[in-house]
Structure formats: structure tokens, C-alpha cells
Amino acid sequence: xxxxxxFRKLTLSVCLISFGLLIQAQSRDRKFVSARQIDxxxxxxxxxxxIVFTPYSGKAMGVxxxxxxxxxxxxxAIVMEPSTxxxxxxxxxxxxxxxxxxxxxxxxxxxxxxxxQYDNKPFLTEENGYFDSIGTKGFRMRLADDEKLMGGGxxxxxxxxxxxxxxxxxxxxxxxETKAELMYYSLPVVISSKKYMLAFDNGAEGxxxxxxxxxxxxxxxxxxxxxxxxxxxxDSWSDLVSSFTEVTGRQPMLPxxxxxxxxxxxxxxxxxxxEDVVDKYIQNDIPLDAIVLDLYWFGxxxxxxxxxxxxxxxxxxxxxxxxxxxxxxxxxxxxxxEPFVLENIGKYDECKEKHLFGTDSTGNPFLxxxxxxxxxxxxxxxxxxxxxxxxxxKKHTSDGVAGWWGDLGxxxxxxxxxxxxxxxxxxVHNLYGHEWxxxxxxxxxxxxxxxxxxxxxxxxxxxxxxxxMLPWSGDVNRSWGGLQSQVEIALQMGMQGLAYMSSDxxxxxxxxxxxxxxxxxLQYGVFQPVYRTHAQEEVPAEPIFWDEATKNIVxxxxxxxxxMLPYNYTLMHGNSVxxxxxxxxxxxxxxKPGLLDEKSTYLWGESFLVSPVVSKGATEQKVYLPxxxxxxxxxxxxxxxxxxxxxxxxxxNTIPVFVKAxxxxxxxxxxxxxxxxxxxxxNVIYYFDPLxxxxxxxxxxxxxxxxxTSGQKAYEMFEFFALNEGKQTTVSINSKGxxxxxxxxxxxxxxxIPSLDGKPEKILVDGMKVKVKSTQPxxxxxxxxxxxxxxxxxxKVVSEVAKGSGKTVTIFRK
Numbered sequence: 001x002x003x004x005x006x007f008r009k010l011t012l013s014v015c016l017i018s019f020g021l022l023i024q025a026q027s028r029d030r031k032f033v034s035a036r037q038i039d040x041x042x043x044x045x046x047x048x049x050x051i052v053f054t055p056y057s058g059k060a061m062g063v064x065x066x067x068x069x070x071x072x073x074x075x076x077a078i079v080m081e082p083s084t085x086x087x088x089x090x091x092x093x094x095x096x097x098x099x100x101x102x103x104x105x106x107x108x109x110x111x112x113x114x115x116x117q118y119d120n121k122p123f124l125t126e127e128n129g130y131f132d133s134i135g136t137k138g139f140r141m142r143l144a145d146d147e148k149l150m151g152g153g154x155x156x157x158x159x160x161x162x163x164x165x166x167x168x169x170x171x172x173x174x175x176x177e178t179k180a181e182l183m184y185y186s187l188p189v190v191i192s193s194k195k196y197m198l199a200f201d202n203g204a205e206g207x208x209x210x211x212x213x214x215x216x217x218x219x220x221x222x223x224x225x226x227x228x229x230x231x232x233x234x235d236s237w238s239d240l241v242s243s244f245t246e247v248t249g250r251q252p253m254l255p256x257x258x259x260x261x262x263x264x265x266x267x268x269x270x271x272x273x274x275e276d277v278v279d280k281y282i283q284n285d286i287p288l289d290a291i292v293l294d295l296y297w298f299g300x301x302x303x304x305x306x307x308x309x310x311x312x313x314x315x316x317x318x319x320x321x322x323x324x325x326x327x328x329x330x331x332x333x334x335x336x337x338e339p340f341v342l343e344n345i346g347k348y349d350e351c352k353e354k355h356l357f358g359t360d361s362t363g364n365p366f367l368x369x370x371x372x373x374x375x376x377x378x379x380x381x382x383x384x385x386x387x388x389x390x391x392x393x394k395k396h397t398s399d400g401v402a403g404w405w406g407d408l409g410x411x412x413x414x415x416x417x418x419x420x421x422x423x424x425x426x427x428v429h430n431l432y433g434h435e436w437x438x439x440x441x442x443x444x445x446x447x448x449x450x451x452x453x454x455x456x457x458x459x460x461x462x463x464x465x466x467x468x469m470l471p472w473s474g475d476v477n478r479s480w481g482g483l484q485s486q487v488e489i490a491l492q493m494g495m496q497g498l499a500y501m502s503s504d505x506x507x508x509x510x511x512x513x514x515x516x517x518x519x520x521x522l523q524y525g526v527f528q529p530v531y532r533t534h535a536q537e538e539v540p541a542e543p544i545f546w547d548e549a550t551k552n553i554v555x556x557x558x559x560x561x562x563x564m565l566p567y568n569y570t571l572m573h574g575n576s577v578x579x580x581x582x583x584x585x586x587x588x589x590x591x592k593p594g595l596l597d598e599k600s601t602y603l604w605g606e607s608f609l610v611s612p613v614v615s616k617g618a619t620e621q622k623v624y625l626p627x628x629x630x631x632x633x634x635x636x637x638x639x640x641x642x643x644x645x646x647x648x649x650x651x652x653n654t655i656p657v658f659v660k661a662x663x664x665x666x667x668x669x670x671x672x673x674x675x676x677x678x679x680x681x682x683n684v685i686y687y688f689d690p691l692x693x694x695x696x697x698x699x700x701x702x703x704x705x706x707x708x709t710s711g712q713k714a715y716e717m718f719e720f721f722a723l724n725e726g727k728q729t730t731v732s733i734n735s736k737g738x739x740x741x742x743x744x745x746x747x748x749x750x751x752x753i754p755s756l757d758g759k760p761e762k763i764l765v766d767g768m769k770v771k772v773k774s775t776q777p778x779x780x781x782x783x784x785x786x787x788x789x790x791x792x793x794x795x796k797v798v799s800e801v802a803k804g805s806g807k808t809v810t811i812f813r814k
Contacts, residue, residue: 030129032109035096037089040082042098044107049130051114055083056230058101059118059243062201064228065130065139072226073422076431077201077462080247103233116196118233123196127217130227138206138221139229147194148596149210149218151496153187154473156180156485159492159585159597165212168222169205170410170430170459173474175509177481184410184458184474186430188220189496193596196233197244202226203431203461204423224427237588238580245497245579249466253576255452256704257332257674258403258470259568260289261558262532265541266508267294267336270315271322278331280544282672286555287562289673290332292405292456292534297335298346306372307341307348309392323400330673332402334454337393339380339411339436342373351378356385358418358425370413377411380435381428382421390443397444403454404440409433410459433459434467441467452707456530463497470500470530478507478535483521484614487583488599490528494581502530504541511538515550516616516652522554523655524612526561527604529582553653559670565677566666566699571605573700590626590643598624601656607663607697608634611648611656621648623656630661632687637755637792639689661689664697664720664731674704680744685752686722686731695722703741713738716803727813734806743803748780751797751809759788764810765799 031047042053049070054062056078066072087100096107106115106122116124127140143149149162156179157164166186173183188200188208198218200208206222213219220229230247234240245251263281268274274291281288297319299305299312311319323333341348341357351357357365357376365376379385393404411432418425437457444453456470464471473489476482486503493501505525506518522543525531535541543554561568574580581588584603587595601611601623609631611623625631627643634657640646648656659665665685671677679701686695697720708714716737723730731751737743763770765784776787776796784799797809 030112032096032107032112035089035091035098035107037087037098040084040087040100042087042089042096042105044096046112051130053098053105055085055087055100055103056080056247057083057243058085059103059234059239060230060232060247061100061103061105061116062228062230062247063105064226067130067132067227072228075201075226075228076203076434077199077248078230079249079463079466103231116231116233118196119235123192123194123233124198124231133221136206136221136223137227138219139200139227140220141198141218143211143216143218144194145216147192149193150191150492150596151187151189151197152208152210153189153496154183154185154471154489154493154501156183156488159488159599162210163212163215164210166208166210167206168208168430170433172408172410172412175475175477176485177477177479178484180485185433185460185471185493185498187462187496188222189462190218191240191495195235195237195240196231197240199230199232199244199248199462201228201230201462203428203434205426205429224423238584241495241497241581242579245465248463248497250577250579251465251499251575252468252707253452253572254454254468254470255402256565256569256677257289258454258530259565259572260531260562260674261287262290262292262334262530263288263542264292264334264504264532264534265294266534266536267296269296269300271317271319275322275325277542277544278326278329281542282329284544284551284555285672286543286551287558287670287672288331289675290334290403291326292334292336292532294336295338303371304342304373305345306338306375307351308346309337310346320399327400327402330675333400334403334405334456335396335401336405336407338372338406338408339378339389339432340370340372340375340408341378342375343367345373348376351376351388354384354388356382356388358420360417361419366415366418368413368415368418377414377418379420380432380439386435386439390439393440393443394447397448397451403456405456406433406436406440407458409436409457430459431461433457433469434461434464437464437467437469450706452705460498465497465499469498470502471498472530472532473501473503475508476503478510478512478517478539480517480614480616482507482509483517483524483612486524486528487602487612490583491585491599491602494583495585497579499575499579499582500529502528502532504534505531506533506535506539506541508535510536513539514616515547518546519550519553519652520613520655523557524610524614526557526564527583527608527610527612527657531558531561562670562674563667563683565668565674566682566701567605567607569704570666570698570700574605586624586626589628592624592627592643595624595626607660607665609658609660613650613655618650621650621656622646623648623658625658630689630691631658632661632689632755633657634659637794639755659687661687662692662695662722663687664695664722666697666699666718666720677704679742679747681748681750682718683750683752684720684731684733685754686720688722688724688729688753688755688757690724690757692722693724696720701737701743703743706741714740716740716743729811729813730808731811732806732808733801735801735804737804746800746802749799749801749807751799753795753811754792756793756795756811756813758793758814759790760786760795760811761814762812763797764812765797766808767810770797 202225204225
């Protein structure tokens with residue numbers, strides 16, 4: 001046994017050495033032939049192929065290697081058109097330099113190698129560049145000694161993933177906790193601590209070696225696919241991500257209801273159960289906006305039903321009436337679908353006759369066993385299959401389905417011998433979910449052009465965000481370990497373009513029932529993109545079925561989620577127009593060494609700092625507050641100086657949340673669902689700090705449901721500005737915009753300052769003095785007023801603002 005093991009290790013070592021020598025030989029043999037500029041691109045001919053450099057902006061460049069006699073498949077990652085700005089090529093006997101604004105490439109002719117530069121400073125050097133070995137091909141780059149590397153998609157490995165060899169193969173990871181090397185959504189993306197991103201535009205099965213085999217070498221290898229990569233460089237983290245999503249596509253806005261509470265479990269067995277659950281939420285005064293129907297909507301049993309795509313009428317006798325009834329209560333219906341069709345079940349014969357399946361070597365449907373039965377797989381890469389599948393979605397959407405959940409889309413089981421229209425399973429595996437999301441998104445654009453789609457999926461590729469995909473972190477274990485991994489996953493995926501990564505709140509797998517764990521997970525959920533509980537049936541996923549103490553805490557947090565709708569909706573808008581992240585790592589705003597490894601605390605937007613409680617029985621928690629700002633405790637309004645670690649005492653009622661001093665936060669009154677969201681009442685919370693001279697903020701508002709075309713003017717923008725001069729504080733709130741459905745003629749705006757340094761001496765609204773009341777009226781009395789809460793040192797100034805106008809509040813402090 002031991003001799004055999006030693007032999008296998010020696011064999012592997014010899015293979016790796018031989019592989020490395022072959023690659024080095026290829027590089028030494030590569031000779032420069034010529035270079036020419038074609039419009040804004042550079043084309044370099046070498047002895048074994050052509051290298052094309054395509055600038056997309058002053059910070060992003062695509063690089064494609066076309067080997068002699070080969071043709072690359074089209075890009076799946078990039079949607080941006082090449083830049084039309086001026087590029088410059090310079091050549092001398094030794095070097096070719098190609099510059100496009102701030103990004104440039106230097107090609108050394110002999111020995112041949114390539115250096116990439118940003119602002120004329122090298123940030124990445126090819127070691128051997130492109131290689132083509134037996135069974136795999138790819139690229140090799142050099143790494144700096146002090147370079148940290150993030151990326152590789154969805155993993156639980158720590159923030160710095162250097163030293164790992166990562167398999168690129170989307171695969172289910174049932175019941176994972178604090179370590180998961182391979183998960184549902186792998187990505188051939190590398191994010192360097194030197195502030196550049198390297199994204200390999202290749203969806204084939206492969207590996208991403210981050211200095212594991214050789215510590216100073218980054219290697220991408222794949223069994224086939226497109227031999228190209230995208231380079232993005234910047235001098236700020238937020239701009240790096242923004243520039244990356246500018247090239248790969250931005251997430252379109254969701255309907256407002258998708259930011260609300262979504263109830264789900266595996267699963268609801270009948271129409272009556274669904275209606276009873278919704279009614280119980282309402283009876284318990286817990287807001288709800290959607291309910292997800294898992295696989296029992298199309299069959300009675302867990303197994304043996306995939307591929308019907310039709311309502312199981314025994315359990316759901318009147319589905320359209322059910323959805324209409326739920327909608328009248330403000331609750332939308334989301335249905336699950338899978339790309340598998342079991343043999344001789346549902347639509348199998350139709351799909352077989354129309355040749356919609358992946359095939360075997362003889363052209364027949366490739367049939368195989370997996371958990372749910374003996375199945376075929378839809379060939380999502382065939383135009384005929386996409387059209388057929390979309391017709392199913394179109395029918396149910398017309399009947400009232402508001403959102404779609406695509407499950408098992410890795411695909412969960414994908415035999416290597418299965419053939420798709422565009423290649424083998426291995427060659428296209430990581431593109432399957434990407435193409436599936438595109439099928440639904442493009443279908444909505446064609447047949448429901450005004451509707452914003454909601455598309456939940458757990459697997460995809462670079463740029464899947466542009467198809468509205470809402471990824472979630474899969475079948476996480478219902479445990480403290482499962483909770484502990486979620487911030488890392490969300491932060492990593494956000495930086496790679498997938499800003500809406502979320503988790504099954506409460507945990508999915510297993511029967512561990514712990515009210516403390518459940519509470520902590522749902523508290524965290526308020527400050528992450530999609531608020532959706534989901535679990536296997538042994539332990540309830542929904543708060544309505546927990547004890548009163550747990551229910552009361554969770555209710556308060558879900559209502560907070562609804563109060564934050566204007567802030568969260570504005571975050572959504574920012575992500576859609578400039579790629580700004582919803583969840584941001586602390587190192588985005590603080591360059592303190594070590595913060596690149598921080599995965600316990602993060603920023604929710606620009607203003608909130610959140611540190612979820614992820615350990616059972618914890619009574620205190622260390623929280624680092626980034627430098628450059630003071631931070632105000634959201635619950636107590638106590639102010640702390642940034643650039644320090646503090647110890648926060650814990651109890652079950654809250655988690656550590658801080659607000660950046662000077663922030664202007666738009667909030668709303670809570671509601672049972674977003675269908676009764678009231679935009680005519682706006683609360684603006686100003687976190688006053690006398691040391692901050694100026695503060696700015698904004699709020700975006702539209703009808704919350706209509707998909708706006710480029711340039712369409714049907715929205716309103718509020719601008720907030722605060723100025724501190726000595727003992728005088730001025731806050732102005734101004735709106736400008738255009739007409740849209742539901743835009744109020746006037747709004748009651750409450751300016752709240754929860755951390756003022758004493759009762760004001762005088763308050764003016766638009767230059768007119770207002771009375772400071774000792775009790776707050778229930779309804780607006782028709783003219784501006786102020787209310788001072790002496791117990792909390794909290795000031796409220798309430799006034800009415802007509803659409804398209806504004807208000808200025810001036811506070812004279814003692």
C-alpha cells in the first residue's frame with residue numbers, strides 16, 4: 001500500500017515536471033513574427049499563432065490567443081463593444097508597446113514575453129503565456145512574492161486563496177460548512193491585492209492554480225474552449241469592480257418586491273398549505289412579499305416527477321386562482337424548474353421527438369441515473385431547446401407566476417460522454433447555468449418587455465449578472481459552521497460581479513434545531529441582498545412556526561428590512577448603473593494590512609458596517625471600525641473613532657451594526673408587503689457628527705416594477721446635503737425627476753437626527769422658524785414642526801414637500 005502510494009506520487013511528480021518542461025519548451029520556441037494595429041486593436045503574429053489585444057476601456061483589455069489552424073469559440077463573458085478611443089502602437093527592434101489610455105502592453109521580441117502595465121507600471125507578466133499540452137491548454141503568469149489572490153468563484157477557503165489549486169467545475173456541495181474547495185459556482189477569475197483582475201473567458205472544465213504547484217506561477221488550464229482572458233486594472237477597489245462589470249455586464253434592476261421577505265421550504269405540498277402559510281404570516285404581523293414553490297407544485301413525490309412542467313392538480317386544483325388570491329394579499333409566486341426530464345415522464349416524448357436533449361455518440365438522448373430518477377438533460381445550447389423551454393416559462397408567467405427558480409443547473413450530474421450541440425459536456429459544463437439564465441432573461445425581454453424578471457439560480461459563469469441572475473450559496477448545512485461561511489462567499493462573489501449572492505436563511509441541510517442559530521442567521525439576512533428563508537422540512541424555515549421569543553425578534557428585524565427599502569432600493573440602482581457592491585469588504589475603504597483576510601465584518605452599501613454573530617452563546621464580539629470616519633452604533637447612537645478595534649457586548653436582540661458618521665439614510669415606514677409601500681412618507685436619518693463639514697447622499701425612486709429602457713425618464717432622484725458650520729447645521733433635501741406610476745404629488749419628509757449634541761436653540765424650515773414640540777403629533781398638522789426627544793437626544797423635523805421641489809432645514813445648536 002505504502003509502496004503503491006510512493007509510486008503514484010513519483011509518477012505524478014514526473015508528469016508535472018514533464019508538463020512544465022513541455023510548456024517551457026513551447027515558450028522558448030515561440031518567435032515574434034510581426035505586429036500591426038487594426039483600428040484600436042493590436043494583432044501580434046507569432047510562430048504558433050496570433051495574439052489579439054482588444055481594449056475595452058482605459059482600464060480593461062481583452063487578450064485572445066488563436067493557435068495556428070484553430071478558431072476560438074465566441075466570448076461568453078464580454079458584452080461591451082471594443083473602445084473606439086485612440087490606441088497607440090510603437091515598435092523598435094526589441095519591443096512593441098501598445099497603449100490605450102491608462103492600460104498598456106509591452107511585447108518583448110526576444111526572448112518572447114509580454115508585460116501588462118497600468119499607468120506605465122507593470123502589474124502582470126506572462127511566464128510562458130499560452131500553452132497547449134496533451135489534453136489541456138491555457139495560460140501561465142508570474143506572481144509577485146507579496147501578492148494575495150482572491151476569486152475562483154464560490155468557495156470557502158478564506159479570503160486569500162493563493163496556494164490553492166482550484167478545480168473549475170460547477171458542482172453541488174451538499175451540507176458544506178467552514179471549508180468547501182469546490183461548489184456550485186466556480187469562476188476562472190483572479191483578483192489580486194495589486195488591484196487587477198484576470199478573468200479567463202473559458203467555460204470548460206479546468207483548473208486554476210494559484211501558486212500551488214509553483215509558488216510564483218499562476219496557471220489556468222482547461223480541456224478546451226476559448227483561449228482568451230480579460231485584464232482589468234485600477235487604483236481603487238470600487239473602481240476595479242465597476243470597470244470589470246462595465247465589460248462583463250451590469251445587473252438589471254429587480255422589482256421592489258424582490259427586496260422583501262420571501263418564504264420558501266422544500267417544499268409546500270398543496271395549494272391549501274401555501275394559502276395557510278401566507279395567512280399565518282399576515283396574522284403574525286410579519287411582512288411577506290413572495291412564496292417559493294419547490295418541486296411539489298408539479299408532482300406528489302420528491303422523486304420520479306422531474307420534467308412535467310405542469311401543475312399537479314390533485315394538490316393544486318386551482319393554481320391561477322391561488323396566485324391571484326396571493327397577489328391580492330401582496331404575495332408573489334415563484335416556481336422552481338430543473339433542466340432534467342425523466343424518461344417517459346411528462347414531456348419526455350415531446351423533447352425526444354424534437355431532439356431537445358443532450359445526446360450520446362449515436363445521436364440518441366443520453367440517459368443516466370441520478371437522485372431524482374432515470375433522466376435526460378435539456379441541451380440548453382440549442383436554439384430549439386431554448387425556444388421550447390421559454391414557451392413553458394412564458395405560459396406560466398402569463399398565468400401569474402412572478403419569478404423563477406432554476407435549480408440543479410450546474411448541471412448537478414453531467415456525464416462526460418454527453419454531447420451538446422456546441423461541444424462535449426466537459427467543454428461547456430460551466431456555461432450551462434449562464435445559458436439557462438439568458439434563456440429566461442431574453443424571453444422576458446421579448447414577450448414581457450416591461451416586466452423585471454426575478455431569476456434565482458445557483459450556477460453560472462462570468463457575466464451572468466447581466467441576465468438578472470440571483471445566485472444563492474446552495475445547500476448549506478443548518479449549523480453554526482454553515483452560517484460562518486456566508487460572508488466570505490458573498491464578498492468574494494460580489495467582487496467577481498455577482499453582487500446579489502445570498503444564502504438559505506436559517507440554513508438548509510439537516511435537522512439541527514437551534515433558536516439562537518436561526519435568529520442570528522435571520523438577523524444577518526437583513527443586511528444581505530435577498531431575504532429568503534429555505535430549508536428541508538425537518539425544521540421549519542419560516543419564523544411563523546417558531547416560538548414566540550424567536551418570532552418577536554425576527555419580526556422586528558424583518559420590519560427593519562422593510563424600513564430600509566429606500567436605502568436598499570438605492571443600492572440596487574447604484575449596482576445597476578455603476579456596478580457598486582451591496583456587500584463590500586472593509587479593505588475597500590481602509591488599506592490597513594490584514595483587512596484583505598477580514599471575513600467577519602463588512603459594509604452594507606456605503607453607510608452601514610455589519611458584524612454578524614456566528615458563534616453560539618457569544619457574549620461579546622471584536623469589531624474593527626475602518627479609519628477615516630467615526631462610526632455610530634445603530635442601536636445606541638454611541639459614536640466611536642474609526643481605525644480601532646472595539647469589543648461589543650452581545651445579546652440575542654441585536655447584532656453589531658454601525659453607521660458611518662455623516663451618513664444621510666433614506667428610510668420608510670414598515671409595511672406588510674411592498675404592494676402597500678408608501679412613498680408619500682419619507683424618513684431621512686442624518687447621523688450628525690460636528691467634525692464632518694459636508695455630507696452628501698441620494699435616493700433613487702421609480703414605480704418599483706417597470707423595466708426601463710436606456711434613456712427612459714420615469715424616475716425621481718432625491719439629493720441630500722448636510723453642512724456644518726460652527727454651531728449651525730443645514731440639511732437640504734431636493735428632488736428632481738420625471739413622472740411615473742405612483743409618484744406622490746407631495747411627500748411628508750421627516751428629518752431625524754438621532755445623535756445631536758443637545759436640544760437646538762432654534763430651527764428654521766426654508767427660512768421660517770418652526771415650533772419645537774414636546775410630543776409628536778400622530779398626523780401631519782399642515783405646517784412644518786419639530787419634535788425633541790430629550791430622553792434619546794433625538795431631533796425630528798417634519799415638513800411637506802411637493803414633487804420636484806425641496807426643503808432646507810437649518811438648526812442652530814447651543
